[in-house]
Amino acid sequence: xxxxxxxxxxxxxxxxxxxxxxxxxxxxxxxxxxxxxxxxxxxxxxxxxxxxxxxxxxxxxxxxxxxxxxxxxxxxxxxxxxxxxxxxxxxxxxxxxxxxxxxxxxxxxxxxxxxxxxxxxxxxxxxxxxxxxxxxxxxxxxxxxxxxxxxxxxxxxxxxxxxxxxxxxxxxxxxxxxxxxxxxxxxxxxxxxxxxxxxxxxxxxxxxxxxxxxxxxxxxxxxxxxxxxxxxxxxxxxxxxxxxxxxxxxxxxxxxxxxxxxxxxxxxxxxxxxxxxxxxxxx
Numbered sequence: 001x002x003x004x005x006x007x008x009x010x011x012x013x014x015x016x017x018x019x020x021x022x023x024x025x026x027x028x029x030x031x032x033x034x035x036x037x038x039x040x041x042x043x044x045x046x047x048x049x050x051x052x053x054x055x056x057x058x059x060x061x062x063x064x065x066x067x068x069x070x071x072x073x074x075x076x077x078x079x080x081x082x083x084x085x086x087x088x089x090x091x092x093x094x095x096x097x098x099x100x101x102x103x104x105x106x107x108x109x110x111x112x113x114x115x116x117x118x119x120x121x122x123x124x125x126x127x128x129x130x131x132x133x134x135x136x137x138x139x140x141x142x143x144x145x146x147x148x149x150x151x152x153x154x155x156x157x158x159x160x161x162x163x164x165x166x167x168x169x170x171x172x173x174x175x176x177x178x179x180x181x182x183x184x185x186x187x188x189x190x191x192x193x194x195x196x197x198x199x200x201x202x203x204x205x206x207x208x209x210x211x212x213x214x215x216x217x218x219x220x221x222x223x224x225x226x227x228x229x230x231x232x233x234x235x236x237x238x239x240x241x242x243x244x245x246x247x248x249x250x251x252x253x254x255x256x257x258x259x260x261x262x263x264x265x266x267x268x269x270x271x272x273x274x275x276x277x278x279x280x281x282x283x
Contacts (some may be wrong), residue, residue: 031259040065040250047247065251075252078236085147085214085232089154093211096155097162098204104163105170116167120160130156131224138225145227151222158211165210169203202270209267213260243259 043062044050069075100119104112122130134153135144143149152219163206173196181191197204226235233252240249 020217024209037167037254037257040247042247042250045245045247047250048247065247068246069251069255070134072248075233075248076237078231078233081230082216082232082234085150085154085230086212088151089158089215090212092151092155093158093162094208097159097207097211098166100159101163101166101170102192104167105173105181116163119163122156123160127220131221134221135224144225145230147230150222150226150230153225154215154218155211157218157221158214160207161210161214162204162207165207166200166203169200169206173199190282202273205265206270209263209270216259258278 001029009197038053039049041061041063042053043060043064049168052059100115103109104116104119106112111114133158134156138144138149138153143152177195177199178191181195186194217234219238221232222232222235223238226232231239233256237249237252240246
């Protein structure tokens with residue numbers, strides 16, 4: 001929103017001062033992330049800027065750590081595990097979260113607030129508590145140190161994001177369309193796939209991306225439940241920091257940051273498209 005022409009000195013000072021303050025907060029939050037990007041191109045096995053890097057000498061920069069990442073079977077296995085788990089967990093979280101959101105959006109849903117609080121509790125309960133509980137439960141049922149166990153654990157973490165996003169999308173959904181489809185003879189299944197789902201698809205995709213990012217970055221629960229065959233990239237990074245200090249970790253972190261930025265950009269594009277479809281002008 002642009003500063004109006006009739007704004008006084010106080011309003012002008014607040015307008016620019018507020019944006020300057022927001023810029024400082026953004027700089028404080030984003031700088032630690034941006035620092036790792038140039039460090040990942042360090043030719044030396046250090047976590048600091050060398051003289052050659054600071055003076056922009058070619059010999060100070062290298063792709064050796066990216067090459068080490070791409071040629072390492074350990075890291076490639078971690079990448080495969082991370083994407084298998086994240087994709088499967090996102091699919092399950094989107095399916096379950098969408099069904100839950102559809103139920104919670106009904107005006108006649110009994111104890112709706114209580115169910116909502118219970119379903120989004122994984123976002124509120126400290127991860128260490130959830131991880132300990134899942135470990136004991138999955139150990140009893142034989143799911144500990146298995147891919148299904150890790151996928152179900154990540155599904156539990158991602159489902160609240162899907163519920164919140166899809167529920168917000170359903171707030172602007174015209175329920176008369178569902179009644180019109182029922183009057184026209186469509187059964188609930190046809191109504192959902194032909195009427196409801198196309199209209200809430202942006203919210204479903206947004207929730208799926210949130211669930212994917214949550215699963216891709218998760219390490220606490222994986223440390224409790226995963227076995228040697230389910231080690232993900234965050235686990236490899238954490239183990240690498242403790243066992244061997246290698247800038248390969250910075251290269252992996254840069255790749256993960258890039259993936260997250262791409263996904264969040266896609267999410268923002270979907271949000272803006274959804275606003276245009278609903279007739280809301282993006283601010």
